[in-house]
Amino acid sequence: MTAAEAPDLERATLDKAASENFPVAPFFLPKDWRDDLMAVYGFARLVDDIGDGDLAPGGADARVLGVSATEAEDRLVLLDAFETDLRRVFDGTPRHPLLRRLRPTVRRRGLTPEPFLGLIAANRQDQLVTRYETYDDLLAYCELSANPVGRLVLGVTGTSTPERIRLSDAICTALQIVEHLQDVAEDLRRDRVYLPAEDMKRFHVRETDLARKTAGASVRALVAYEAQRAGDLLNEGAPLVGSVHGRLKLLLAGFVAGGRAAIRAIAAAEYDVLPGPPKPGKVQLLREAGVILRGEG
Secondary structure (H helix, E strand, C coil): CCCCHHHHHHHHHHHHHHHCCCCCCCCCCCHHHHHHHHHHHHHHHHHHHHHHCCCCCCCHHHHHCCCCHHHCCCHHHHHHHHHHHHHHHHHCCCCCHHHHHHHHHHHHHCCCHHHHHHHHHHHHHHHHCCECCCHHHHHHHHHHHCHHHHHHHHHHCCCCCHHHHHHHHHHHHHHHHHHHHHCHHHHHHCCCECCCHHHHHHCCCCHHHHCCCCCCHHHHHHHHHHHHHHHHHHHHHCHHHHCCCHHHHHHHHHHHHHHHHHHHHHHHCCCCCCCCCCCCCHHHHHHHHHHHHCCCC
């Protein structure tokens, strides 16, 4: 990797923060929190890009991870190399600039490898498992793909307790399910289906129904059912917001509000998620956040 490539690798990944459903490190947080949350985001975004095959063209990430050009398209090889470099964050000097950026955050906040390894394991699972038979199977996947993010936020802000972790897990799983509902069509194009097969059978939905331009009644009923489940999980985790204070309370309220607003957007689209992801507007998000901060929901 050349000296010029290092900042380009960081920029290509971190610039994606602006397009995320939820603010990654909003302006109202203390600068040290923002810096550390962006370091965590850089890791999470890069591992997802590896798992989805969305790395920047040119192969610079593979080169810096020590992956040969002949294996640079093999996502499992890249994930293994990335895990090896992650471990250097804790006992050496990592190669990838985003992991070098993460190293001081890990040391300053006393973060452990487990949440980071969970996110890598989720992306490794995405290469091997593309369908989920039961809702419990999907929840187990979310334990790897989503819940570590909330645990890292609690770790960075020094507010982690067993009860807060439980509540955070409920919120993060809900947000992951909502994202899956928004992205049904895109996921299918990647040959992935995150709607549990047992639920699809219950609602008489086949994969060919998910490939249509608009959703029929059965697909809409299935999406409504899964959206209700996600809403129930958000409600279960919402007391997390009231357990903290100050600017962290605003951040967590934003996460819950973002999930609720997304569910409302899906409902407003009459549960037809196939033309494209239904997205909430800023007014709806602010309204939801206001309700949560006033303790009304």
